[in-house]
Amino acid sequence: MPFKLTKSTVTAEENCTVEDAMPLLEHLIAHPAAKIDLRRCTSLHSAVLQVLLAAQPKAVALPHETFLARWMGPLFAKAGR
Amino acid sequence: MSTPLLERFVSEARELLQGAASSLLVLEKNPHDEAAINDVFRSVHTLKGSVGLFDYPAFTKLVHAGEDVLSSVREGKLALTSDLVDTLLDSLDQVSAWVDDIDGSGVLSQGADGISKEMTARLRAVLPLEFGAEKTPVAEVHTADLTAVDWVQSLPEAERLAAFTAAMNGAEIQAIEYQPLEDCFFNGEDPFILFRQIEALYGLTIEPSEPWAELGVLDPYRCILRFRALSAAPPPEIETLFRYVLEQVRMAQVPVHSLASVSGDLNGGPVYGDFVEEARRLAAAHNWPALRLAVGALLQLTAPGLLLASALRWLEAVLSSPQPNAVWVDALIGCIEKGEVNLQPLTSTTPQAAATKPPESQPAVAPPIPEPPLQTGLGALPPMFARILESQRQILGLPIPEGGLITRLDAVAQTVSNLLAAERRRAADSTAWTEAVDLAVAQNDASPVLDLLDRWLQTAGDQPLPAAQIATDPARSRPEAGEHLAQEIKQASRILKVDQAKVDTLMNLIGELVVSKNSLPFLAKRAEEVHGSREMSREIKDLHAVIDRLAQEMQSAIMAVRMLPVSEVFDRFPRLVRDVARKLGKHIDLVVEGADTAADKNIIESLGDPLLHIVRNSIDHGIESPEERSAAGKPAQATVLLRAFQDSDQVVIEITDDGKGIDPEKIKASALSKGVIDAERAARLSDQDAINLVFTAGFSTAAKVSDLSGRGVGMDVVVNAVEKAGGSVSISSIKGEGTTVRLSLPLSMAVTRVMVVEAGGGMLLGIPMEHISETVRVHRDNVQRFKQSEAFVLREAIVPMIRLDNLLGIPATQWFGDGNEEDAVLVVRIGGNVVGLVVDHFREGMDIILKPFDGILSGIQGYSGSALLGDGRVLLVLNLKELL
Numbered sequence: 001m002p003f004k005l006t007k008s009t010v011t012a013e014e015n016c017t018v019e020d021a022m023p024l025l026e027h028l029i030a031h032p033a034a035k036i037d038l039r040r041c042t043s044l045h046s047a048v049l050q051v052l053l054a055a056q057p058k059a060v061a062l063p064h065e066t067f068l069a070r071w072m073g074p075l076f077a078k079a080g081r
Numbered sequence: 082m083s084t085p086l087l088e089r090f091v092s093e094a095r096e097l098l099q100g101a102a103s104s105l106l107v108l109e110k111n112p113h114d115e116a117a118i119n120d121v122f123r124s125v126h127t128l129k130g131s132v133g134l135f136d137y138p139a140f141t142k143l144v145h146a147g148e149d150v151l152s153s154v155r156e157g158k159l160a161l162t163s164d165l166v167d168t169l170l171d172s173l174d175q176v177s178a179w180v181d182d183i184d185g186s187g188v189l190s191q192g193a194d195g196i197s198k199e200m201t202a203r204l205r206a207v208l209p210l211e212f213g214a215e216k217t218p219v220a221e222v223h224t225a226d227l228t229a230v231d232w233v234q235s236l237p238e239a240e241r242l243a244a245f246t247a248a249m250n251g252a253e254i255q256a257i258e259y260q261p262l263e264d265c266f267f268n269g270e271d272p273f274i275l276f277r278q279i280e281a282l283y284g285l286t287i288e289p290s291e292p293w294a295e296l297g298v299l300d301p302y303r304c305i306l307r308f309r310a311l312s313a314a315p316p317p318e319i320e321t322l323f324r325y326v327l328e329q330v331r332m333a334q335v336p337v338h339s340l341a342s343v344s345g346d347l348n349g350g351p352v353y354g355d356f357v358e359e360a361r362r363l364a365a366a367h368n369w370p371a372l373r374l375a376v377g378a379l380l381q382l383t384a385p386g387l388l389l390a391s392a393l394r395w396l397e398a399v400l401s402s403p404q405p406n407a408v409w410v411d412a413l414i415g416c417i418e419k420g421e422v423n424l425q426p427l428t429s430t431t432p433q434a435a436a437t438k439p440p441e442s443q444p445a446v447a448p449p450i451p452e453p454p455l456q457t458g459l460g461a462l463p464p465m466f467a468r469i470l471e472s473q474r475q476i477l478g479l480p481i482p483e484g485g486l487i488t489r490l491d492a493v494a495q496t497v498s499n500l501l502a503a504e505r506r507r508a509a510d511s512t513a514w515t516e517a518v519d520l521a522v523a524q525n526d527a528s529p530v531l532d533l534l535d536r537w538l539q540t541a542g543d544q545p546l547p548a549a550q551i552a553t554d555p556a557r558s559r560p561e562a563g564e565h566l567a568q569e570i571k572q573a574s575r576i577l578k579v580d581q582a583k584v585d586t587l588m589n590l591i592g593e594l595v596v597s598k599n600s601l602p603f604l605a606k607r608a609e610e611v612h613g614s615r616e617m618s619r620e621i622k623d624l625h626a627v628i629d630r631l632a633q634e635m636q637s638a639i640m641a642v643r644m645l646p647v648s649e650v651f652d653r654f655p656r657l658v659r660d661v662a663r664k665l666g667k668h669i670d671l672v673v674e675g676a677d678t679a680a681d682k683n684i685i686e687s688l689g690d691p692l693l694h695i696v697r698n699s700i701d702h703g704i705e706s707p708e709e710r711s712a713a714g715k716p717a718q719a720t721v722l723l724r725a726f727q728d729s730d731q732v733v734i735e736i737t738d739d740g741k742g743i744d745p746e747k748i749k750a751s752a753l754s755k756g757v758i759d760a761e762r763a764a765r766l767s768d769q770d771a772i773n774l775v776f777t778a779g780f781s782t783a784a785k786v787s788d789l790s791g792r793g794v795g796m797d798v799v800v801n802a803v804e805k806a807g808g809s810v811s812i813s814s815i816k817g818e819g820t821t822v823r824l825s826l827p828l829s830m831a832v833t834r835v836m837v838v839e840a841g842g843g844m845l846l847g848i849p850m851e852h853i854s855e856t857v858r859v860h861r862d863n864v865q866r867f868k869q870s871e872a873f874v875l876r877e878a879i880v881p882m883i884r885l886d887n888l889l890g891i892p893a894t895q896w897f898g899d900g901n902e903e904d905a906v907l908v909v910r911i912g913g914n915v916v917g918l919v920v921d922h923f924r925e926g927m928d929i930i931l932k933p934f935d936g937i938l939s940g941i942q943g944y945s946g947s948a949l950l951g952d953g954r955v956l957l958v959l960n961l962k963e964l965l
Contacts, residue, residue, distance in 0.1 A: 018266055018271070018302075021301040021302065022301055022302070024301075025296070025299060025301045028296065029296050029297055032296075043274075044273065045271050045273070045274075046261075046266070046270075046271050046272045046273040046274070046304065046306060047266050047301055047302060047304070049273055049287065049306070050289075050301060050304065050305070050306050051299070051301045053287065053289065053293075053306070054289070054293045054294070054296060054299050055296055067277050071276075071285045071287070074237065074286075075286075075287060
């Protein structure tokens with residue numbers, strides 16, 4: 001499981017695949033206040049991205065990886081983190 | 082070119098395209114010509130079917146769109162206008178260019194996906210609604226191009242600036258909008274990852290295409306994301322990246338100027354009057370480096386959130402081009418001066434822009450910098466044509482040193498006329514241009530030329546170009562019609578369609594050559610014997626060897642031209658077998674083997690009817706009903722095997738069925754009752770001989786006459802047809818297990834192999850080799866006489882002997898007593914009977930070109946024709962069937 005799911009924080013591991021979208025969504029439904037930590041994430045499947053966009057969890061940290069950092073930063077900033 | 086299938090496709094596609102194009106033209110003249118519309122439709126439909134075998138999605142999609150359009154036309158839902166015909170013809174041209182690509186390299190040219198998408202959209206755009214509706218994403222390409230600009234404006238300034246700077250350095254900016262299918266995750270697609278691979282990506286925004294559902298009901302695997310981005314990568318590259326989802330991607334070239342917008346905080350910051358003045362001066366002097374420095378310095382001093390900073394940033398970006406656009410620089414300086422928000426500060430370099438800032442009213446332009454016409458790198462919206470015209474116009478508008486007008490006019494005139502030629506403009510345009518230039522030279526004043534250019538540019542600007550055309554990168558634009566035509570001619574000449582008569586003439590000529598070549602050995606012999614020159618004789622023989630080789634090669638080359646695969650005949654059988662089998666309620670599986678075996682065209686053609694007859698016979702008489710088969714312990718489904726193969730210089734075709742076989746006793750009984758044979762002979766007949774009786778004329782065992790076979794013409798028709806083609810038929814059958822009919826035909830009818838014999842005291846006669854089973858020498862003492870007839874014993878079989886001389890009515894050479902002499906006997910087999918033919922001498926076997934008798938000689942029985950020998954003598958070839 002590339003996500004460490006706890007009540008307060010969801011920590012993404014390096015590679016988030018399409019299978020992770022469902023558990024992530026379920027967790028975010030169960031814990032609406034959970035924050036997301038994407039620091040270590042280097043690859044994010046569109047389905048996971050979609051869940052994150054829909055749920056708009058507060059981001060503790062954005063990915064370090066350049067591509068994700070560049071394009072995910074504005075997405076979450078815009079959502080009023 | 083890789084596979085024969087592909088080769089066949091290419092030649093077939095060319096044919097279909099040609100057919101479709103000419104029918105389209107007929108249609109245009111007469112839109113209600115049903116035959117023509119059916120023709121076009123059929124061609125395109127077939128093409129769609131055949132291209133589907135290969136992996137050319139771009140090709141398939143375009144042809145499919147064409148088919149849909151034609152189908153609507155055929156159903157009368159769509160009127161065929163000239164415009165539509167043009168669009169269709171354009172598509173056909175494009176497809177034909179692709180066929181050339183496939184022929185050349187096996188792959189479509191770069192950018193094919195984009196072209197296909199664009200042309201498909203054009204075709205689909207004309208379709209009635211119900212067609213268009215199911216292809217919405219494709220049909221909406223045009224609107225996408227328009228809206229593309231809207232969202233570009235709302236991108237963050239930094240992103241637009243970055244893209245703009247890239248554009249200033251010569252890149253073209255594409256707006257990409259990608260709306261993945263809802264179920265794309267199930268296809269293993271990851272849309273986001275695709276963007277990772279785009280080079281020079283700007284302003285990627287990811288939004289839901291519909292409002293987010295409540296988290297509780299959100300389906301994470303239904304993709305509703307929409308991706309939008311700008312990229313400076315070349316369109317073909319982007320298309321390649323998105324090739325599997327091209328329908329879901331919309332792309333348009335973004336006019337560079339639309340990227341710019343000046344906005345920000347109005348208040349605070351003084352009005353930089355000094356800077357504006359200084360900047361104007363530098364811009365007027367085209368002193369770009371100095372202006373760049375000034376802008377950079379001021380930008381550092383300005384708070385980034387200010388409107389002024391925004392304007393400065395854009396100005397800096399404009400200046401980053403090697404050849405900054407003076408109009409844009411001016412416009413941005415104006416923004417700084419007025420300090421107002423301007424969402425569209427820049428305009429494309431269209432005449433409108435020129436009108437507000439006509440070059441004539443720029444007196445301050447100090448040293449005229451001759452601007453290279455193509456280096457502006459700006460104003461992407463108007464096509465290249467207008468851009469060049471514009472720059473030419475600007476060049477003319479620049480102040481001109483004393484006496485420089487003529488030189489400059491000359492250069493401009495040349496450029497524009499080249500352009501007109503390249504664009505295939507109407508002749509009137511070229512004439513108008515030449516006239517204007519002449520007038521200008523005469524008046525020593527550029528105004529006539531300027532007026533004409535203005536007029537052209539005005540019309541170009543007034544008519545917004547179709548979005549599709551804007552989206553087309555010039556680099557991948559389709560070849561112009563003329564260019565393409567030339568290409569087609571070059572390509573089409575690879576396969577020639579030639580009248581068979583011409584090939585036949587060529588073959589006859591080669592035949593004559595072979596015959597004349599054969600006279601060289603005689604000449605060599607004469608040189609040696611008559612003129613006593615051995616050396617000469619040897620040289621002639623050497624020469625003969627060379628010509629012999631060449632002639633043989635020519636002969637095999639021309640044979641190859643006439644060769645066809647037997648599949649030409651075999652192809653119609655699957656359908657036939659299916660139909661006949663259904664009619665008779667039998668289950669039959671047709672197996673075809675060796676369909677690519679080739680033989681001469683005439684042979685292949687002569688095969689058709691005999692084969693048809695045999696196969697029908699097999700199905701009708703040979704194969705039992707499923708019940709009978711089951712009772713006999715056979716699988717209910719019968720098998721008919723059509724097999725072709727080459728056996729030395731013969732092509733053999735076997736038709737095998739696993740039916741009930743032929744019962745020799747039944748055949749004998751039937752033959753007896755029909756009076757074909759008598760009881761005594763019937764008793765002596767072996768089983769194989771009995772089976773061979775089916776070849777006898779007038780023999781048919783069919784219990785009832787059906788419309789399929791058994792019309793009493795039987796197998797003798799088959800035998801006649803095959804023998805006419807120089808072949809033979811044999812049949813073997815095992816009762817209860819099946820029958821095999823074997824047709825053996827020469828590969829080619831061009832050359833007949835005969836054995837030359839001497840008879841009648843020196844007369845040369847040819848006997849077709851296929852009849853000869855062996856040559857023997859019979860001791861005269863061993864010849865048995867029964868009254869008038871003679872016979873001899875050959876391997877314990879009695880063979881009747883016939884003297885060829887008697888047969889031909891030549892007085893026989895009398896023979897007295899000496900029993901030690903031997904007779905030369907040719908053992909021939911005619912229709913299953915073995916006969917010994919006594920000749921004077923055996924000569925060599927040879928290949929001849931048989932010429933049937935014509936004119937009054939054609940009625941002569943007993944001869945199949947004549948041939949010319951190398952020494953000029955005529956060889957008569959016997960037709961033994963008629964003689965014996």
